[in-house]
Amino acid sequence: MIATENPTKQFLENQRNHWQDWNIPYADGEALYQFITAYNFTSVLENCTSSGHSIIWLAYAMQQTGGKVITIEIDENRYKKAIGNFELAGVSHLIDARVGDALQIIPILSKTFDFVFSDATLAK
Numbered sequence: 001m002i003a004t005e006n007p008t009k010q011f012l013e014n015q016r017n018h019w020q021d022w023n024i025p026y027a028d029g030e031a032l033y034q035f036i037t038a039y040n041f042t043s044v045l046e047n048c049t050s051s052g053h054s055i056i057w058l059a060y061a062m063q064q065t066g067g068k069v070i071t072i073e074i075d076e077n078r079y080k081k082a083i084g085n086f087e088l089a090g091v092s093h094l095i096d097a098r099v100g101d102a103l104q105i106i107p108i109l110s111k112t113f114d115f116v117f118s119d120a121t122l123a124k
Contacts (some may be wrong), residue, residue: 008060011089015053024119029057032117041114042067047102048120049073052082052089058117059091067114070096072105 016026024032036044036058042065044058049071058069073079079099086092098105102120 006060006063007090008056008063012053012056012060015085024054024057029054032057033061036061036115037064039114040065043111043114044069045106045109045113045116046071047106047116047118049082049097050078050119052085054117054119055082055095055097056085056089056091059086059089059094062094063091068094068096070098070109070113072098072100072102074099074101 012026012029032054042062044062044067046055046058046069049055050073055069055071058071061067062069071082073082076099079097083092083097086095086097102118
């Protein structure tokens, strides 16, 4: 069971039914957290930040594993909203958030990852 005393977990609980844009369901966030912590992953890449729900779950897991997350969002407005949510959730220090096209950013990343999560969509 996930402790609710953690400020990040409390933020996720408080925002549970308020996420908009292209965000994963709460249960998927819990599953990501469990998976990352079970395997003690410390280096995570996420594509398609949206307003930050999934990446906050991943950063919450990084609090347990001692890792960091890189996230990429192509839409500047969603990126800015996510940055604010990272601050509110207390996880901005665990996240390297980048705005731009993942097809251009990923090839120049000079690191390997334990886990890659891509929930990008081709919306028109």
